Amino acid sequence: MTVTFLLVSAVLVSGHLLPIRSEAITTTDVCAKLQPCKNGGTCRPDNTSELYSCKCPENTTGSMCETLLTCTSQSCPKLSLCYIFNHQIVCKCRLGYVKDADGECEPYYECDAHQPCINGGSCEHRVSLDDERRTDVYWCRCPEHATGANCETLLQCDSASCPANSDCIVQNRKIKCICKGGYIQNDNGECVPKMDCKYVNGTCDVCADPHPCQNDGICERIAGSDDQYRYRTKWA
DSSP: OOOEEEEEEEEEETTEEEEEEEEEEETTSHHHHHOOOOTTOEEEEOSSTTOEEEEOOTTEESTTSOEEOOOOTTSSOTTEEEEEETTEEEEEEOTTEEEOTTSOEEEOOHHHHHOOOOTTOEEEEEEEEOSSOEEEEEEEEOOTTEESTTSOEEOOOOTTTSOTTEEEEEETTEEEEEEOTTEEEOTTSOEEEOOOOOEETTEEOTTSSSOSOOTTOEEEEOTTOSSOEEEEOTTO
């Protein structure tokens, strides 16, 4: 629907408005006639009593886009970034900072904020600073029985941790298996009986007959060791 209204131009003289020109105008051409929207705003005819509305650019506000939004050195607090979003000036703290109760940007410490280290780990700050940004990097000092970036993996000995005939211990943040007395670890990580040396021509040879490998297995002494051996089948 098109609405026609009377556009009256007037001047103020001694406190009184004196009409100087009148013109009939419709809502379809109100934007072209009045050009009311400022700062690049787009005028849209409106059949209501408002006659028109302005679609404003992101960096303006007001019913006619009359207020231009600009970031200046005074727009935001220290250590923050200024940008314009949804017709508003928005302040965001720089990387490594967070807003306090007063809206100021203060250093952000991951250790204090989230306490990331678990299972008894202690959190340590490793912060890098320059003129523009602050990066908070933390490091977890894990106890002997935990590992992982946040000490999230708990190391515990159980029945499946080590092979038979061995003892399990947690050392230097690792599970270690130690063969019991009278046993020695072979190439497969198994704890096998420790064999007594048999001297052949004055040299200890654990594979000398009768050697420890059963079922026709072939015994091979590990070089540099008197009492360690490995076995292979006769067909290998």
